[in-house]
Amino acid sequence: MSPFVLLTILCLGVARDTQSSDPSLDSEWQEWKIKYDKNYSLEEEGQRRAVWEENMKVVKQHNIEYDQGKNNFTMEVNAFGDMTGEEFRKMMIDIPVLRFRKKKSIQSHTGGYLPKFVDWRRRGYVTSVKNQGRCNSCWAFSVASAIEGQMFRKTGRLVSLSAQNLVDCSRPEGNRGCISGHTFYTFKYVWNNGGLEAESTYPYEGREGHCRYLPERSAARIKGFSIISSTEEALMNAVATIGPISVGIDASHESFTFYSGGIYYEPKCRNKTVNHAVLLVGYGYEGKESDGRKYWLIKNSHGEEWGMNGYMKLARGWNNHCGIATYAFYPRV
Numbered sequence: 001m002s003p004f005v006l007l008t009i010l011c012l013g014v015a016r017d018t019q020s021s022d023p024s025l026d027s028e029w030q031e032w033k034i035k036y037d038k039n040y041s042l043e044e045e046g047q048r049r050a051v052w053e054e055n056m057k058v059v060k061q062h063n064i065e066y067d068q069g070k071n072n073f074t075m076e077v078n079a080f081g082d083m084t085g086e087e088f089r090k091m092m093i094d095i096p097v098l099r100f101r102k103k104k105s106i107q108s109h110t111g112g113y114l115p116k117f118v119d120w121r122r123r124g125y126v127t128s129v130k131n132q133g134r135c136n137s138c139w140a141f142s143v144a145s146a147i148e149g150q151m152f153r154k155t156g157r158l159v160s161l162s163a164q165n166l167v168d169c170s171r172p173e174g175n176r177g178c179i180s181g182h183t184f185y186t187f188k189y190v191w192n193n194g195g196l197e198a199e200s201t202y203p204y205e206g207r208e209g210h211c212r213y214l215p216e217r218s219a220a221r222i223k224g225f226s227i228i229s230s231t232e233e234a235l236m237n238a239v240a241t242i243g244p245i246s247v248g249i250d251a252s253h254e255s256f257t258f259y260s261g262g263i264y265y266e267p268k269c270r271n272k273t274v275n276h277a278v279l280l281v282g283y284g285y286e287g288k289e290s291d292g293r294k295y296w297l298i299k300n301s302h303g304e305e306w307g308m309n310g311y312m313k314l315a316r317g318w319n320n321h322c323g324i325a326t327y328a329f330y331p332r333v
């Protein structure tokens, strides 16, 4: 046996000894594993428990501060509770924001009346919350759901469209399956391809496969798509008048991972680069309008157990918080 191998084994041995867990959390750990259907090998259990306990500490501390009125949102140790921040960020890649000629983007209308509350779910524009799983396919769900809304507006029928179709078939446009994707390339794919299948004919698998799109099964097509100029005013105008909008945000912080309710505000959030695509379905405010608790309402693709039944309220009117207005598109159907 070489000295190197011996050393490695020793290090592992030491590492395992230091992973003593807090017995007072035993029952919470068991309940969490059952709730989220986790099943580890013996070697893995200790490591995952240690990560979970770290996350538990962060979340509990945050919620104490929430109770003290120091922030406006709560957190919980959800299905991602056994992942380190590093592991979670690996699922996200900064999306280089493409530059567009200004005349192509939609300017905000000035002086027009906009409602104080918008929620397209109430008007039937929004399908059920999906779960992308461990596949980095947020861009596919964001684009599919934006098209679902505009198809509903046009036809009066709400149909879940196939994110798997997008994952499997948009590689030639520049996407990379479960590794990463770009909402711009994805709209371009649907436009060039002449259609997109429904979730029912091309169900989600959460891994990249061969492209199996069939034109005769196409359930939606688009005539083009537009980018919205990067201000919250333009975004508000668009979501109020057009319908749900595909947006990008900076979601690379653990406060996002473990968000459970309230108005999300993360001081570390950036507004120039985005790394996660979601669907903007409306906006509003809590309390009195003058309180300043204004929010954007977004639909995520991490399942219904994440956030507020799969949704998040994100701070509105805070310098384009987390880049909500930086990379916004809608399809023309």
Ligand SMILES: *[C@@H]1O[C@H](CO)[C@@H](O)[C@H](O)[C@H]1NC(C)=O
Binding pocket: 039, 040
């Ligand atoms: C966990 O996985 C092992 C092996 O994969 C299996 O034998 C066992 O039944 C599983 N336990 C639960 C609770 O799912």
Ligand SMILES: *[C@@H]1O[C@H](CO)[C@@H](O)[C@H](O)[C@H]1NC(C)=O
Binding pocket: 071, 072, 263, 264, 265, 291, 292, 293, 294, 315, 318
């Ligand atoms: C948080 O709540 C306080 C108190 O209502 C409010 O003044 C503040 O603007 C809120 N912050 C955000 C980011 O919504």
Ligand SMILES: *[C@@H]1O[C@H](CO)[C@@H](O)[C@H](O)[C@H]1NC(C)=O
Binding pocket: 230, 271, 272, 319, 320
């Ligand atoms: C980003 O935020 C900074 C301050 O936090 C602000 O000055 C800037 O205008 C924002 N950028 C955009 C594009 O809104």
